[in-house]
Amino acid sequence: MKNATAKKPSRIQTRNRRLILDSALEVFSRDGFGGATLDAIAKGAGLSKPNVLYYFEGKTEIYVTLLSQLLETWLDPLVELDPQGDPVEELLGYVRHKLDMALELPAESKLFAGEILQGAPSIADYLKNDLKPLFDKKCSIIQDWIAQGKLADVDPAHLMFSIWSTTQHYADFGAQISVLLSEEDPAARAHQHLEQMFRRLLAPVN
Incomplete structure (x- = not known):
């Protein structure tokens, strides 16, 4: 950000940054990074292009800022998966949370999907250094549940992929x-269907 100081941002500065990021989310999720323009972002925010450039160096900085905020939100449900909880209910809760996020935050989901479809040029390090260790840890927890007879014998990694694909769809x-x-x-029907499908998949065979 240009003209950065140690002072706390004013209310107007905070509001304008939020307007810019909200507008950029809609533009990037609709047009992709390549099709998005600063003019479109400025128009959506109700600000001039020079005003947008006062807060951000350019389109790339806005995009990376959005992704950084999104990734933290996107990870929260996976972080919360409790190894001490009931395995089936923990995973069904994760499904419900992911579906709620997809229904309530469709633009954010499309932004993330667009980045992945482009080969993750802006978040490759995040995928390797943040998501991969967390993913491996949670897959290990699922494998432990399976070994204890608390879950059906499923492939933990592909179970996660199935949850992501069915909810973000x-x-x-x-x-x-x-x-x-x-x-x-x-x-309502989506929740009912996914819960029924995954409950049947996950229920251990007695």
């Missing part, structure tokens, strides 16, 4: 879902 393919389903809000 409701955000990333929302336009298709709105055409194919007659109801305006698919949330």
